[in-house]
Every structure is written in C-alpha cells, then in structure tokens.
Amino acid sequence: MAKKSKKEKEEEINKIISMIDGYDKLYEIPVKTYADVGGYADIVAENSDDLKTSQLRKFFAAIRLIEQKENLTWDVVEPQFYLLKPKLAVSAGRKNIPKPFYRLLIKLMEKVDVGSDEEKLKSFNTFIKFFESIVAYHKYYG
Secondary structure: OOOOOHHHHHHHHHHHHHHHHOOOOHHHOOHHHHHOOOOHHHHHHHOOOOOOHHHHHHHHHHHHHHHOOOOOOHHHHHHHHHHHHHHHHHHHHOOOOOHHHHHHHHHHHHHHOOOOHHHHHHHHHHHHHHHHHHHHHHHHHO
8 A cells, every 4th residue: 555645644634624523512423433443533643643752642641631630620621721722833833743633633622612511521521532542543553
C-alpha cells in the first residue's frame, strides 16, 4: 500500500471533523464509533504521524488533571477546559501539533459545551475517552 501524502492525511482528519459536526453533543457519538479499530480515534492517530507524542501526552495530562478535581461539576471543569484552547493554539502556531489535529480538538471541544450542565459533563467524559483512544492508537502507530 502506498504511503499517504500530507494532503490525503489531512483529508482523512477533515472527514472525521465533518462526521463529528453531524452530532449536537459529543456524548451522542457511540463509543464504538470513535474507540473501535477503524473508528474515528484510530483514523486520526493513523493520519497524525507528525503529531509529537510529548505534545499529545501534555494535553492528555492536562485533561486528566481537570477530571481529577473533587466535586466535578461543569462550573469546576469549564474554566480549565476553556484554558486548553489557547494552549492548543500556541502549540499549533509553533507547529508542535498539526493544524488538522488542532481543528479536530477544537471541534470536539465545541461539542462538549452544549446542553445542560449535566450534558456538558457527560460530553466532557466522552471527550476524555475519545482523547484517550487517540493516545492509545497513536502509541500503536508510533
């Protein structure tokens, strides 16, 4: 099988972004759709070989820190969650994370902050699982 070009990899990630855009809330995406072999996370990881493992782990650790806070409510999560966006932008601007990956994360984050506080928290938990799946597949491909 021929190696994909950078443009083809970007198109694959853009397809995933478009599919995610079809959902109102992130938690509505079935786990199998993003976590299974051949699912969204697998496709993203396979097409993100220019994504540095250190950057991926840095953001995953930041998300885990938010998750570990006591009395987890959306009011507790929200400020730290939104502070991830400028950090992602800086990393993308410095070319530490690829722009398609940045756009994917921003799209995922948009789908978290929708609905009631309970639904937002549910979507945040889906965001964590989705991200964790990307990390796992990235390790596999890396």
